[in-house]
Amino acid sequence: MIETTALTKAFGRTRAVDEVTLSTGRGVIGLLGPNGAGKTTLLRMAATVLAPDAGELRLLGLDPSRAGERVEIRRRLGYLPQSPGLYPGFTPYDMVDYVAVLKEHTDRAWRRQEARRVLEAVELTDVMHKKIRSLSGGMRQRVALACAMVGDPDLLVLDEPANGLDPDQRLRLRSLLSTSSTVLMSTHNISEVSALCQRVYVMFDGRIRFTGTPADLAGLAVGRVWEDDRQDPDAIRSWLTSTGTYRHLGHPPSGAQVVDPTLDDGYLLLARKEHT
Numbered sequence: 243m244i245e246t247t248a249l250t251k252a253f254g255r256t257r258a259v260d261e262v263t264l265s266t267g268r269g270v271i272g273l274l275g276p277n278g279a280g281k282t283t284l285l286r287m288a289a290t291v292l293a294p295d296a297g298e299l300r301l302l303g304l305d306p307s308r309a310g311e312r313v314e315i316r317r318r319l320g321y322l323p324q325s326p327g328l329y330p331g332f333t334p335y336d337m338v339d340y341v342a343v344l345k346e347h348t349d350r351a352w353r354r355q356e357a358r359r360v361l362e363a364v365e366l367t368d369v370m371h372k373k374i375r376s377l378s379g380g381m382r383q384r385v386a387l388a389c390a391m392v393g394d395p396d397l398l399v400l401d402e403p404a405n406g407l408d409p410d411q412r413l414r415l416r417s418l419l420s421t422s423s424t425v426l427m428s429t430h431n432i433s434e435v436s437a438l439c440q441r442v443y444v445m446f447d448g449r450i451r452f453t454g455t456p457a458d459l460a461g462l463a464v465g466r467v468w469e470d471d472r473q474d475p476d477a478i479r480s481w482l483t484s485t486g487t488y489r490h491l492g493h494p495p496s497g498a499q500v501v502d503p504t505l506d507d508g509y510l511l512l513a514r515k516e517h518t
């Protein structure tokens with residue numbers, strides 16, 4: 243669905259995406275990484291809103307650098323940007339309809355039905371005729387999600403989709419995405435990744451440093467996590483948990499009570515390795 247070879251994008255001296263090679267296949271794919279790792283830049287290229295400087299990119303088997311193929315991709319792609327450019331004077335209905343028009347859906351009756359479908363999916367039908375400027379932040383995020391879902395795209399590119407959503411709406415988002423064909427989503431929320439993603443990429447400094455399943459990511463920390471009731475100065479990370487015990491990451495001392503790692507442990511260990 244998304245295939246890249248040595249894909250590169252620089253802003254001045256910063257190589258935001260640095261020779262990234264990946265092939266996603268179907269399903270929900272999570273993109274993790276610290277602030278500034280290059281996730282948004284990679285997603286913007288996958289959404290055809292930013293052209294690469296170098297490397298190859300294929301989306302849905304098509305080449306976005308060719309104008310004709312780019313149009314076809316855009317028809318079959320939904321994109322939720324990190325800062326959605328919603329028009330405050332529009333209603334959610336107007337906004338979704340406008341996106342449908344941009345996707346060249348000329349049949350008004352179809353557009354009406356589709357607007358209702360996507361607004362129902364994000365539970366916004368009761369406010370669909372209110373001005374966007376009067377909606378809460380989480381509601382606006384759901385309008386942007388509805389826009390991305392117009393036309394039931396073959397490929398969804400979502401930049402932090404759960405941003406600002408309450409726990410109920412996060413659950414709703416999970417069930418929506420689990421029925422979508424291919425989704426590439428960035429997130430800082432690791433529980434979102436364990437709940438949703440079949441595959442996960444972790445980026446650091448413009449490069450993909452890990453590819454695998456969420457279980458593979460947690461597996462990086464097998465035998466490297468232990469708990470006791472004191473801080474451990476030799477651990478690479480130590481933190482107090484809600485049960486009042488300390489959790490440590492690193493090389494456990496002899497006799498330590500080693501515990502099963504979580505996805506967070508795997509990610510933190512990987513992040514630590516990247517920066518030492």
Ligand SMILES: Nc1ncnc2c1ncn2[C@@H]1O[C@H](COP(=O)(O)OP(=O)(O)OP(=O)(O)O)[C@@H](O)[C@H]1O
Nearest residue numbers: 253256257258275276277278279280281282283284
């Ligand atoms: N339009 C731009 N002009 C200049 N530099 C940019 C631009 N967009 C991104 N960058 C730089 O590229 C790097 C990667 O940024 P990017 O937004 O892709 O990271 P990110 O992983 O999405 O971060 P975050 O988690 O904070 O959203 C950063 O160093 C950023 O400052």
